[in-house]
Amino acid sequence: MSEDQDVIKVEGLTKVFNHSLTAVDHIDFNVKHGEIFGFLGPNGAGKTTTISMLITVLRPTSGKATVLGGDIAKQSLQVRGSIGVVPQEYTADEDLTGYENIMLCADLYGIPRSVSKKRATELLQLVELTGFKDKRVQIYSGGMRRRLELACGLINRPKLLFLDEPTLGLDVQTRAATWNYVKMLKKELGMTLFLTTHYLEEADALCDRIAIIDNGKIVVIGTPTDLKDSLGGDIITLAIQKDTDITDLISRIEHVKEVKKENGSYTIKSANGEVTAPLIIEALRKNGHVVTKLSLTKPTLNEVYLQYTGKSMRDAEESRENVFRQRMTMRRARQ
Amino acid sequence: MSEEKLSKNRFHGLWALTNRDLKKWYQNPIVFVIGIIQPILWLALLGKAMNISSIFSSSSLPALPASLAATFSPQQLQGLGAYFGQMSDTIMNSTFNTTSYFSFMAMGMVAFVTVFTTAFVGISVVFDRRLGFMNKVLSTPVSRSVIITSKVISASIRSVFQAAIVTVIAFLLGLQLGANFTVFSIFGVFAIVFLIGFGLASMFTAITLRTTRMETPQAIFNLVTLPLMFASSAYFPISNMPNWLQAIANVNPISYTIDAVRRLMIFSNGYAQLPLDFAYVGIFAIVVTALCVVLSWRFLNK
Numbered sequence: 001m002s003e004d005q006d007v008i009k010v011e012g013l014t015k016v017f018n019h020s021l022t023a024v025d026h027i028d029f030n031v032k033h034g035e036i037f038g039f040l041g042p043n044g045a046g047k048t049t050t051i052s053m054l055i056t057v058l059r060p061t062s063g064k065a066t067v068l069g070g071d072i073a074k075q076s077l078q079v080r081g082s083i084g085v086v087p088q089e090y091t092a093d094e095d096l097t098g099y100e101n102i103m104l105c106a107d108l109y110g111i112p113r114s115v116s117k118k119r120a121t122e123l124l125q126l127v128e129l130t131g132f133k134d135k136r137v138q139i140y141s142g143g144m145r146r147r148l149e150l151a152c153g154l155i156n157r158p159k160l161l162f163l164d165e166p167t168l169g170l171d172v173q174t175r176a177a178t179w180n181y182v183k184m185l186k187k188e189l190g191m192t193l194f195l196t197t198h199y200l201e202e203a204d205a206l207c208d209r210i211a212i213i214d215n216g217k218i219v220v221i222g223t224p225t226d227l228k229d230s231l232g233g234d235i236i237t238l239a240i241q242k243d244t245d246i247t248d249l250i251s252r253i254e255h256v257k258e259v260k261k262e263n264g265s266y267t268i269k270s271a272n273g274e275v276t277a278p279l280i281i282e283a284l285r286k287n288g289h290v291v292t293k294l295s296l297t298k299p300t301l302n303e304v305y306l307q308y309t310g311k312s313m314r315d316a317e318e319s320r321e322n323v324f325r326q327r328m329t330m331r332r333a334r335q
Numbered sequence: 336m337s338e339e340k341l342s343k344n345r346f347h348g349l350w351a352l353t354n355r356d357l358k359k360w361y362q363n364p365i366v367f368v369i370g371i372i373q374p375i376l377w378l379a380l381l382g383k384a385m386n387i388s389s390i391f392s393s394s395s396l397p398a399l400p401a402s403l404a405a406t407f408s409p410q411q412l413q414g415l416g417a418y419f420g421q422m423s424d425t426i427m428n429s430t431f432n433t434t435s436y437f438s439f440m441a442m443g444m445v446a447f448v449t450v451f452t453t454a455f456v457g458i459s460v461v462f463d464r465r466l467g468f469m470n471k472v473l474s475t476p477v478s479r480s481v482i483i484t485s486k487v488i489s490a491s492i493r494s495v496f497q498a499a500i501v502t503v504i505a506f507l508l509g510l511q512l513g514a515n516f517t518v519f520s521i522f523g524v525f526a527i528v529f530l531i532g533f534g535l536a537s538m539f540t541a542i543t544l545r546t547t548r549m550e551t552p553q554a555i556f557n558l559v560t561l562p563l564m565f566a567s568s569a570y571f572p573i574s575n576m577p578n579w580l581q582a583i584a585n586v587n588p589i590s591y592t593i594d595a596v597r598r599l600m601i602f603s604n605g606y607a608q609l610p611l612d613f614a615y616v617g618i619f620a621i622v623v624t625a626l627c628v629v630l631s632w633r634f635l636n637k
Contacts, residue, residue, distance in 0.1 A: 081476035085474040087471060089466075090466075091471035092471075096358065104351050104355055105475070107351030110476065
């Protein structure tokens, strides 16, 4: 495959469960060679469903997608053999050792023992688990398990790696360490990475491009910088003592682009927040208003998310099974 | 493209997955030891308590009333005693085809222990689903039928092992071997136990393929084992059952397995019946496994 070709091409991909629940609704996007592509959205937005279809575990209801040149519906075995997958939950067998788990993965990819033994040793070294390779996974910490999952996902030397919520339930340090591995994979192995997360800051720091998905639809795609710039500046939030509408008053102030009143507080968009905020306070005081609260926010992906979906990241109700799995993952992460 | 050439072998991963299930069994001392103790309990407690041979023995007959005994000469009394003694053997032989009820039942247990062993496959399928392992395997280039077959093979191997243990314990507790018994008979027993294990494991897997709840395989296990056990020749010969129960027992593949095991081990006649037993159990195994594989294509791809 040549360098400039898209490693993932998705056209009108749709998944409907039980003829009624549309989890993914006609999405289109491309992932370029060598980039870290982030798939953002709240729980239940369709991230895992999309990944499941791309890794050919779930059959699409309609639409088309090619992964590394293979059609996900017609060439599923070929696609599965050429990609790496690090699933959301811990999938390693707790009764086996770390080494046995990696060798099991290697066997599942049909890699001959002569090759896989050497590779397993290398990968365990890469994720710094060599000292624990003969210990049962049962005693591994959350971070160690994540690293083991990562090593398993790399056993077939994939050009494209899927990571589904790789930091779910991990503490801050382990999360940071996990992202360092991800960056290293991109830099040193030249891999393309497709990841989902609902930690917006992480996506911001890590991803080359981001797609925001909500209710099964992609609402926007772009680089984190482009997305933040598209918001049109900083956000000032303020509240005043009296319950009078001051929208008009504020919108007349210099630099102010937009004013919205929500739950008794005002959200103001302005290109240059540091300068505008004092101007607003001054104007309000002149008109006899007392400012009780004020905050200035530089746009983050949180605001981008809010802008494009009209709500903040919410935890949607999920199926029993998902909740159970997620709880299992969290519990084991905390060990 | 990936550097990795896709394996040409459609069955790659089969042994890896089978071995994983077996490891969970033999590396877990508690599970392993309980698997050995359980048949000992069955045989020692139930097998020895239900001592039907002694019920029919002449010693359990009351002595003749003195007035009646006086009408016979001592020689005649002796002859009567011998007659009744023979009669008990005749009853045992015509009913159970052996004079030792313990041997009859123990060989039933050899076949029946496969039901207990294979029923756990269902639970292990649900566990793999719940703990995410199944999702992992599904995302690798392993064929769906291999995933299912590995479960079935590991359960069959366990069944053979359990059957061997039951046989050894039965020997120690006084199993009476048939006249035609040779060492090769034991391999025949292992073969048919492997076949029935294959069929039953496929059946339990097929039932639990879709479920994610722990309670389901347990409930099914409780529901299925009782009729499988009593609507078979495990404890009593089919010919003494009421007609409706005979009809069920006669299609129950466990009956054919038990029949084959008894003919190989303790009966002194009826080898001619063996090909039918093997054919019946073999066809059962093939049909159910095929069904299970077809269901796995359907249900493991959501």
